[in-house]
Amino acid sequence: MxxxxxxxxxxxxxxxxxxxxxxxxxxxxxxxxxxxxxxxxxxxxxxxxxxxxxxxxxxxxxxxxxxxxxxxxxxxxxxxxxxxxxxxxxxxxxxxxxxxxxxGRGWPIDLVKRKTLILVAGGIGLPPLLPILYMAQKNKGYFKNLILLYGARTKDDLLFMPLLHKLTADQIITLHVSVDRPSREWKGHVGTVTALIPSISFDNKETFVFSCGPEIMMRFMARAFIQKHLPREHIFFSMERNMKCAIGICGHCQLSPFFICKDGPVFPYEQIEHLLTVEEL
CATH class of the missing domain: 2.40.30.10 (Translation factors)
Incomplete structure (x- = not known):
């Protein structure tokens, strides 16, 4: 790949x-x-x-x-x-x-072979990560460890939970789930998905993070992992800005020198870190 x-x-x-x-x-x-x-x-x-x-x-x-x-x-x-x-x-x-x-440019799958991979998804940010889960299901030895941190607003907003529970039961992933607004029957973690990060243990040199979700979530997620001494170059985002032509001609998805459709949607965090806090860029 x-x-x-x-x-x-x-x-x-x-x-x-x-x-x-x-x-x-x-x-x-x-x-x-x-x-x-x-x-x-x-x-x-x-x-x-x-x-x-x-x-x-x-x-x-x-x-x-x-x-x-x-x-x-x-x-x-x-x-x-x-x-x-x-x-x-x-x-x-x-x-x-x-x-x-x-x-577009996809996830750097070859980079994380035999490594620990942490997937961080917020809401509708889970589907872009599903191909990795399917791949792990077919090739159980590809990753050393595969951890999914998944957050949504409510329990009803959580997607593909039967699949995630099956992957957990089959010991393909370690699953951590959180919701922002718990219902009475919710027994799991409450809060943003980034609040799950402090409880995760990993080897900084052998761990990578792939994330998709709201940009503000990914920004705080990256900061949380960096505070745990994960190298910036080990973090990757999938960006979801307004793409129209898909080949970098129309300019709708331009992010300073980059076009999300052509240069992304997956970017190394260190490549776009300085752009994510600039208003209306």
Whole structure:
């Protein structure tokens, strides 16, 4: 997994996919399980994204949430936040969507082979990390240790919990979960996901962190790990800013000298640390 899949011949021409299954994950989040109508395998790297659209409904950049070892089913987990995602939410089984991709720089998986990897996800930031979990499920010896810190606003906002519990039972991951607003029946940790970090023990030289979620969460997460003496160069973010063209032409996702779509969405923390506190950049 040390190279990107070949780019589409024409990055502006989408391919049609048919919806094999649609799952409601929460009140505002759903997953589409897609199959290419040409039956050709769809290869991607964990952390990459696609441009997805309902026919005639505009495009949205959505991270790929499927198993990279199964190129015949493509999964996108989508939150309803605008016109495009609202149009996608109205589609049902056997409807069609259009896909451009995959695009962007993914997680540096080769860098963390046989190392301890800590995944930190906030809310809808979990789906971009799912390909790593699927990969670990298929290759149990790839990581020395795999730890997931996962936080959401409420218990009902936690996604893919049956999968996470299975991975925990199979000793593939160590799972730590927290919610901001507990219900009466909640028995777990209460607070932000960053509050879980002080209780985690790890070897600084052999540990890496991959994180996706709100930018403010990731900023405080990085500070917490740095306070525990984890090197800055061992921390990686997946950024989720407004991507339109996916190939660095339109400028909508520009972050100073970088384009999130082309230079990211995954960035080393040390590369963008100084940019994350600049207002309206």
């Amino acid at each position: 040390d190279h990107l899949p070949d780019s589409p011949e024409n990055p502006f021409i989408p391919k049609p996919f048919v919806i094999e299954e649609k799952k409601r994950e929460s009140s505002s989040i759903f997953s589409l399980y897609l199959r290419p109508i040409d039956s050709l395998p769809f290869y991607f790297l964990p952390g990459q994204f696609n441009m997805i659209s309902a026919i005639g409904g505009g495009e949205a950049a959505i991270s790929i949430a499927s198993d990279p070892t199964n190129p015949h089913i493509l999964i996108h987990t989508i939150r309803i936040v605008g016109n495009v995602t609202k149009a996608l939410s109205k589609l049902e089984k056997n409807d069609f969507v259009l896909i451009r991709g995959p695009y």
